[in-house]
Amino acid sequence: MSERLLIRPVREDERADWEPLWAGYLKFYKATIAPETTDVTWKRFHDDNEPMYVLGAYVDGKLTGIVHYLFHRSCWTVGNYCYLQDLFVFEGARGHGAGRALIEAVYERAKAAGASRVHWLTQNDNAQARILYDQVADNSGFMQYRKIF
Numbered sequence: 001m002s003e004r005l006l007i008r009p010v011r012e013d014e015r016a017d018w019e020p021l022w023a024g025y026l027k028f029y030k031a032t033i034a035p036e037t038t039d040v041t042w043k044r045f046h047d048d049n050e051p052m053y054v055l056g057a058y059v060d061g062k063l064t065g066i067v068h069y070l071f072h073r074s075c076w077t078v079g080n081y082c083y084l085q086d087l088f089v090f091e092g093a094r095g096h097g098a099g100r101a102l103i104e105a106v107y108e109r110a111k112a113a114g115a116s117r118v119h120w121l122t123q124n125d126n127a128q129a130r131i132l133y134d135q136v137a138d139n140s141g142f143m144q145y146r147k148i149f
C-alpha cells in the first residue's frame with residue numbers, strides 16, 4: 001500500500017471528505033459536539049494565525065485517515081510542544097500503515113517547527129491503537145486528571 005499512500009494537509013475545499021472521518025472519530029468516542037464547534041475547528045485548520053493543523057492519509061487519492069495536531073507553549077522549554085489530538089483511519093483501511101504514516105508526518109512537521117516533543121493521550125483499553133503507539137513512541141506512565149466545566 002505504501003506506494004499508493006500520500007500524506008498531505010487536507011485542503012479547505014475538502015471538508016466534505018474530511019467530515020465523515022471526523023464523525024467516525026467522534027462516534028468512536030461516543031462524543032457529540034455542536035456543529036458550530038466543528039465549523040470553528042475546520043476554519044482554524046486553515047487560518048495561518050491558528051496553531052492547529054489537519055493532515056490526511058490519501059490512498060489512491062481517497063482520504064482514508066486524518067490526524068489533527070496543534071502547537072502549544074511549555075514552561076519547560078523555549079520552543080513549543082506538539083499535541084497530537086485526534087487520529088482516525090476508516091475501519092476498512094486499517095492495518096496498512098496509514099496511522100503510522102500520519103503520526104510520522106506529525107513528527108516531521110513538529111521537528112521542522114522547532115518543537116521538541118509530540119505527545120498524545122489514549123485510553124488504557126485502546127489495544128488496537130496501543131499496538132501502533134508502542135512501536136512509534138514511549139508510554140510516559142502519566143495518568144490524566146480532568147475537571148470538566
Ligand SMILES: CC(C)(COP(=O)(O)OP(=O)(O)OC[C@H]1O[C@@H](n2cnc3c(N)ncnc32)[C@H](O)[C@@H]1OP(=O)(O)O)[C@@H](O)C(=O)NCCC(=O)NCCS
Binds near residue numbers: 090
Ligand atoms: C489507531 C488507528 C488510527 C491506527 O490506524 P492504522 O492505519 O490501522 O495503523 P497502522 O496500520 O499504521 O498500524 C496498525 C498496527 O496495528 C496492527 N494491525 C495489524 N492488522 C491490523 C488491522 N487489521 N487493523 C488494525 N491494526 C492492525 C499492526 O501491528 C500495525 O502495525 P504494523 O505497522 O507493525 O503492521 C486506527 O486503528 C483507528 O482509527 N482506530 C479507531 C480510532 C482510534 O482509536 N484512534 C486513536 C485514538 S487515541
